[in-house]
Amino acid sequence: MQRTLSIIKPDGVRRGLVGEVAGRLEKQGLNIVAMKMLHMTKKQAEGFYAVHREQPFFESLTDFMSSGPAVVMVLEADDVIARYRELMGATDCREAAEGTIRRDLATDIEKNVVHGSDSPETAAFEIAYFFNQLEIV
Numbered sequence: 138m139q140r141t142l143s144i145i146k147p148d149g150v151r152r153g154l155v156g157e158v159a160g161r162l163e164k165q166g167l168n169i170v171a172m173k174m175l176h177m178t179k180k181q182a183e184g185f186y187a188v189h190r191e192q193p194f195f196e197s198l199t200d201f202m203s204s205g206p207a208v209v210m211v212l213e214a215d216d217v218i219a220r221y222r223e224l225m226g227a228t229d230c231r232e233a234a235e236g237t238i239r240r241d242l243a244t245d246i247e248k249n250v251v252h253g254s255d256s257p258e259t260a261a262f263e264i265a266y267f268f269n270q271l272e273i274v
């Protein structure tokens with residue numbers, strides 16, 4: 138069993154896509170073992186995306202991520218990091234495969250509805266960023 142962090146980003150919450158995204162995860166057998174809604178501060182968004190600090194999109198991305206409530210979840214399943222990344226699709230929705238969340242629902246490369254950890258190391262950091270052990274069932 139493996140765990141990963143999923144976020145329904147502020148665009149997804151704003152557009153009423155929480156149920157749609159959660160339903161897709163459940164249908165694929167990616168078990169939701171923790172879930173909450175929160176509104177990140179700019180500082181919290183900067184800490185979460187610290188690996189991207191030098192990127193040209195960092196300022197805009199952290200403004201966006203702190204622009205409204207998001208839903209953060211821990212998913213648990215075999216090989217869940219890769220399986221969830223596949224379900225999300227490519228970062229740029231124009232390049233995302235048919236049937237993926239980003240292809241079907243995202244509106245641009247930044248406002249792409251969902252986040253998913255990209256490795257076991259990032260998953261551990263990202264899960265601990267939002268959840269303590271007691272909040273994961």
Ligand code: UDP
Nearest residue numbers: 194198227228246247248249251252253255
């Ligand atoms: N992003 C952006 N412009 C880019 C690349 C990324 O606005 O050229 C945003 C987008 O919201 C993306 C996030 O920054 O989801 C993190 O980028 P990353 O490369 O880690 O993509 P992901 O892992 O989310 O597919």
Ligand code: MG
Nearest residue numbers: 252253254255
């Ligand atoms: Mg990433």
